[in-house]
Structure formats: structure tokens, C-alpha cells
Amino acid sequence: MTRVPGPTLADIARAAEVSTATVSHALNGTGRIGDATRRRVRETATRLGYGTPGPPRSRTLGIAVTTFPGAWNYTEIAYFSRAVTAATSAAHARGYALITLPAARAADDAWHRLAVDGMLIMDSPRGDPMVRALRARGIPLVFDGVPGDPHPGDHWVDNDHEATTRTVLDHLAASGARRIALQSGHGDEHYARAVTAAYRRWCAERGAEPLVVPFDVADDQGHAFDGLLGRRDRVDRVDAVHAVYDPGGRQLLAAAARHGLRVPADLLLACASEDPGYATTAPPVTTVSLNPERTARAAVELLVDLVEGGGTARPGPVGVPAALLVRASSGAQPS
Structure with a gap:
């Protein structure tokens, strides 16, 4: 079979209305x-198919978190650290290497030259430029989260955030x-939007006012809660919080201590986290x-x-159950 040649630098230059030297510098x-x-x-x-991969040849997969742009080390967060370790093990078991793309690279144009056979993208936001470029190149994608x-x-693996959020709120x-x-969360990933929407629906069903506090990873002392926890009127003050990100539990413990509130006697607390600490x-x-x-x-x-398999897997979601691990902060004895 005769191989059909891909676009040349001259083809790209004509389409982009620039010189071939400019194309070379840009790429x-x-x-x-x-x-x-x-x-x-x-x-x-990308649109012309320059660099589009053929059949698997590198036996390399990629993984990236694209929610928050800029340089941040997501492998220091328990969820992502454990996910990357498990993904690496699973890739090796199938005979593939796995490269972990730094968050700063996920925010630039590295995807135009990324030499992988497939990509696992975690918490992809709306308008994700990496996803747009990889789709155009024809690289298979699977998402962690919608x-x-x-x-x-599209193919993705996710939890049932509606059911999980309701389980936590019902428990509290x-x-x-x-x-x-x-x-x-303040990001644009599906997780934060889904949990927040489920919480608002749960509140509406009970005629309760929804109180959403924005997460700030730098707020170690939980000052975002001062306006709610500082109210001395027991009837008016918040008496439970569900934190949807890993640092939230420690932020709330610090805020409660600062306001003289006892956990769980005065404040019940649950937190989404993989941190055994x-x-x-x-x-x-x-x-x-x-x-x-x-x-x-x-x-x-x-x-x-x-x-x-050339994309023969059935599209849509693959569900993974979440689990509530009850401890003393939520005021109930573990079963």
C-alpha cells in the first residue's frame, strides 16, 4: 500500500498565510x-493533520491534569498521586510506558508535539485547548471525570457525584x-460543578438556604469560614460543612479552633480526601x-x-463507586 504523504511545511505556510520559515519557528x-x-x-x-500519528508505535501513554493552568504539582495531592501511581502500574501491565505531563506543560502548546499513542486527561475543563488539539490529531482520549x-x-470514568453528595449530606x-x-471548588471541572449542583438541589428539596464557600488552596487557616462560624447564635450559625477538596478538612479544623468551636459538638465535618492522615x-x-x-x-x-482496537470500545461513562468513611468529626459512631 502506498502511504499518502502528510502536509508539508509549505502546505501549512500557504494555509496560514505565512512563510515556511515562520512555520518552522512556530512548530x-x-x-x-x-x-x-x-x-x-x-x-x-493540527487542522491539516501535521504530525497525526498512525498505528501505535511508541507504546507510550500520557496523563495530564488540565483544570488549573500554570505550574502546580498535582502529584503532591493525594487523589492525583494515587491515580498516577495506579495508572502507571496499569499501563506497565499492558506493556506501555506512561508519561506524566506537568501542569505547566498542559497549559502551553506541548500537545502539538506530544508523542503518545493515547492520552488520559483528568478534570478537563470547558474550552480545554489540549483536548481540542489532541482530538484534531486523532489521538485516542479517555477522561477521568466528565x-x-x-x-x-467520548469515553470517561467517573463517580456518581449526585448520589455521593446526597449520601454525605444525609449523613450529616x-x-x-x-x-x-x-x-x-473554583475550577471549571465537572466535579466541582456537579457536587455544587447536587448540594443546591438537596437544599431546595428541604427548603434550606444553600451556603457555598469558595475553596482557596492557600487559605490554610480557613478564614473563608469566618463569616459563617463567627456567628454566636446557635440557630443562625452553620453547624456542619462538607468540603469537596483535600485541604478543606484541615482548613475547617483550624477555623473551628480559632472560633472556639468543638468538632463535632459544635460543628460537624466531612471532607472528600484520599489522605490517610x-x-x-x-x-x-x-x-x-x-x-x-x-x-x-x-x-x-x-x-x-x-x-x-481502533476505537471500538463502547463510548460513554464507566462508573466507579465512591465510599464514605465515617469518623468522629461527623458526630456518628462508625458502623
């Missing part, structure tokens, strides 16, 4: 050209909570596990099947 990250021109050339190259811009035929209510706040805080904190190991293994298995 190689060299030269002094404007950001808008560099971006236009690379988007043109993609921000789902397309027909059964433990005596009457005014429950939610500490939710919450078992030894004072008091131990009730946590929700989103089961990152099982999620990552399922995502890698699905991705390898797509790479090797």
Missing part, C-alpha cells in the same frame, strides 16, 4: 514571532446538622473516597483498548 518553538501567529500556525498544522466539552463517542443531617454549608487528626475526620486507583486502572484499560 519548533524558536524564532521571534508573535504569540498570535505562533498559535495560528500550530492550529493550522470532559468539559463532551463529544459523541442524620447526625443532627440543621444548617450545612458546602466548601466547593485524616484518620489521626484531632478529631479524626470523616472522608469521602472517590477511589482514584480503581478509576485510573479502568481509564488506562479503556485507553489501551481504544489504542489497540
Whole structure:
């Protein structure tokens, strides 16, 4: 079979209305050209199929977190650390290497040159440029969490955030909570939006005012809660909080101590986290596990099947159950 040649630099130059030298600089990250021109050339190259991979040849998969742009080490967060470890093990078991793309690279144009057979993308937001470029290159994708811009035929692995959120809120209510706040994320990933929406529906069903506190990773002392926890009127003050991100539990413990509130006597607390350290805080904190190991293994298995099977796996979600681990902070004895 005669191989059909891909687009040349001259083809890209004509389509982008620039010189071949500009195309070369744009694709190689060299030269002094404007950001808008560099971006236009690379988007043109992607659209024309420049560098589109053929059948698997590198036996390499990639993994990235694209929710928050900029340089941050997501492997220091328990969920992502455990997911990356499990994904690496699953990839090796199928004979593939796994490269972990730094968050700063996920925010730039590395995807135009990324040499992988398939990509696992975690917490992809709406308008994700990495996803747009990889789709154009024809690289198989699997998502951890619902993609921000789902397309027909997409594949993802996720928890049932509606059911999980209701389980946590019902547990806090059964433990005596009457005014429950939610500490939710400020990102655009599906997780934060889904949990917040489920919380608002739960409140509406009970005629309760929803109280959503924005999560700030730098707020170690939980000052975002001062306006709620500082109210001395027991009837008006928040008496329970569900934190949807890992640091939230410690932020709330610090805020409660600062306001002279006892956990769980004055404030009930639950936190979504994979950090085993919450078992030894004072008091131990009730946590929700989103089961990152099982999620990552399922995502890698699905991705390898797509790479090797040409996209024959059934599209749509693969569900992974979450788990509520009850500890003293939520006021109920573990069963």
C-alpha cells in the first residue's frame, strides 16, 4: 500500500498565510514571532493533520491534569498521586510506558508535539485547548471525570457525584446538622460543578438556604469560614460543612479552633480526601473516597483498548463507586 504523504511545511505556510520559515519557528518553538501567529500556525498544522500519528508505535501513554493552568504539582495531592501511581502500574501491565505531563506543560502548546499513542486527561475543563488539539490529531482520549466539552463517542470514568453528595449530606443531617454549608471548588471541572449542583438541589428539596464557600488552596487557616462560624447564635450559625477538596478538612479544623468551636459538638465535618492522615487528626475526620486507583486502572484499560482496537470500545461513562468513611468529626459512631 502506498502511504499518502502528510502536509508539508509549505502546505501549512500557504494555509496560514505565512512563510515556511515562520512555520518552522512556530512548530519548533524558536524564532521571534508573535504569540498570535505562533498559535495560528500550530492550529493550522493540527487542522491539516501535521504530525497525526498512525498505528501505535511508541507504546507510550500520557496523563495530564488540565483544570488549573500554570505550574502546580498535582502529584503532591493525594487523589492525583494515587491515580498516577495506579495508572502507571496499569499501563506497565499492558506493556506501555506512561508519561506524566506537568501542569505547566498542559497549559502551553506541548500537545502539538506530544508523542503518545493515547492520552488520559483528568478534570478537563470547558474550552480545554489540549483536548481540542489532541482530538484534531486523532489521538485516542479517555477522561477521568466528565470532559468539559463532551463529544459523541467520548469515553470517561467517573463517580456518581449526585448520589455521593446526597449520601454525605444525609449523613450529616442524620447526625443532627440543621444548617450545612458546602466548601466547593473554583475550577471549571465537572466535579466541582456537579457536587455544587447536587448540594443546591438537596437544599431546595428541604427548603434550606444553600451556603457555598469558595475553596482557596492557600487559605490554610480557613478564614473563608469566618463569616459563617463567627456567628454566636446557635440557630443562625452553620453547624456542619462538607468540603469537596483535600485541604478543606484541615482548613475547617483550624477555623473551628480559632472560633472556639468543638468538632463535632459544635460543628460537624466531612471532607472528600484520599489522605490517610485524616484518620489521626484531632478529631479524626470523616472522608469521602472517590477511589482514584480503581478509576485510573479502568481509564488506562479503556485507553489501551481504544489504542489497540481502533476505537471500538463502547463510548460513554464507566462508573466507579465512591465510599464514605465515617469518623468522629461527623458526630456518628462508625458502623
